[in-house]
Amino acid sequence: MGKEIIMxxxxxxxxxxxxxxDTTININNKDNKSNIYTFGPLVHNKDVTNFLKEKGINEVDTSTLDKLKKGDTVIIRSHGVSPNIMKLIEKTGANIVDATCPYVSAIHKKIKKYYELGYQIIIVGDENHPEVIGSNGYCNNSAIITKDGSNIKNLHNKICIVAQTTEKKANLDKVQDIVTKLCDNAVIFNTICNATKERQKSAEETAKIVDVMIVVGSKSSSNTTKLYEISKKNCENSIFVENSSEIPDWIFKNNNIKKIGITAGASTPDWIINEVIDKLLSFE
Ligand code: SF4
Structure with missing residues (x-):
């Protein structure tokens, strides 16, 4: 009997x-004369970056900006960049296409506004994450960056708190508790994006009702790794695959496996998910 696949x-x-x-692919389809680059890897997924390389779309970063020429195009990825990096790219004469996620741009606007009003900015997030590094640039790199508030001591009397879009709400709550005890004038913005939360909730719900849970995505993607951890907690038979070639044979051979769940990280493209589904269906 066939196995049921639950997405x-x-x-x-x-x-x-x-x-x-989509922006990157559309630009490449329209313009095949000039060089197209992404600033850093467009997404944390090797299949996507390899696909772009095959199309002639390469990466640049701050150390390789000198290879840009007037007329080249540079795409800013969804994480965004600081105003200083934007200026450095502008100086090269390349055309800039800003694909910063609007949710990230909204954080930039808040940071800039409150910094100019004299507020000390606190960013709840990972200091090494490109999104946080870019956001910090909107307050002249003066933000206090914290995961849980443990490094917050003496505070300014005006504080503005924002969070990395993929941060856990519990961490924002912890920082809020600490700050509001130390300062009377704190404005707090919950800038956590729903996409992460929704994916985690769906992975948990699916993992609970299947015999095997397949998590598809790059091992270097933190949001996909988190989906694997959640799946594993709710379904012992959870596996983490980068693409269809990594699906193990035992899934097909074990007759006790009737329901197979699938989830995928926010950086996993549909075509990789579809290949996984096709491979599972081919064994029906
Ligand atoms: S996770 Fe949210 S904020 Fe980040 S790129 Fe996706 S939609 Fe934008």
């Missing part, structure tokens, strides 16, 4: 990543 309700590319990838 998690929210899985795969989020709005911001899809927009950045």
């Amino acid at each position: 998690a309700e929210n899985a795969g590319f989020c709005f911001g990543v899809k927009r950045a990838v």
Whole structure:
């Protein structure tokens, strides 16, 4: 008897990543004369970056900006960049296409506004993440960056708190508790994006009702790794695959496996998910 495949309700590319990838592909389709680059890897997914390389779309970063020429195009990925990086790219004479996710741009606007009003900015997130590095540039790199508030001591009397879009709400709550005890004038923005939360909730719900859960995406993607951890907690038979070639044979051979769940990180494209589904269906 065939196996039932259950796709998690929210899985795969989020709005911001899809927009950045579609923008890049559309530009490449329209313009095959000039060089097209992405500033850093467009998404944390080797299949996508290899696909772009095959199309002649390469990466640049701050150390390789000198290879840009007037007329080249540089695409800013969904994580965004700081105003200083934007200026450095502008100086090269290349055309800039800004595919910063609108949710990230909204954080930039808040940081800039409150910094100019004299507020100390606190960003709840990972100091090494490109999104946080870019956001910090909107307050002249003066933000206090914290995961849980443990490095917050003496505070300014006016504080503005924002969060990395993929941060856990519990961390924002912890920082809010600490700050509001130390300062009377704190404005707090919950800038956590729903896409992450929705994917995690769907992965959990699906993992609970299947015999095997397949998590599709790059091992270097933190949001996909988190989906695997959640799946594993709710379904012991959870596996993490980058693409269809990594699906193990035992899934097909074990007759006790009747329901197979699938989820995928926000940086996993549909075509990789579809290949996984096709491979599972081919063994029906
Ligand atoms: S996770 Fe949210 S904020 Fe980040 S790119 Fe996707 S939609 Fe935008």
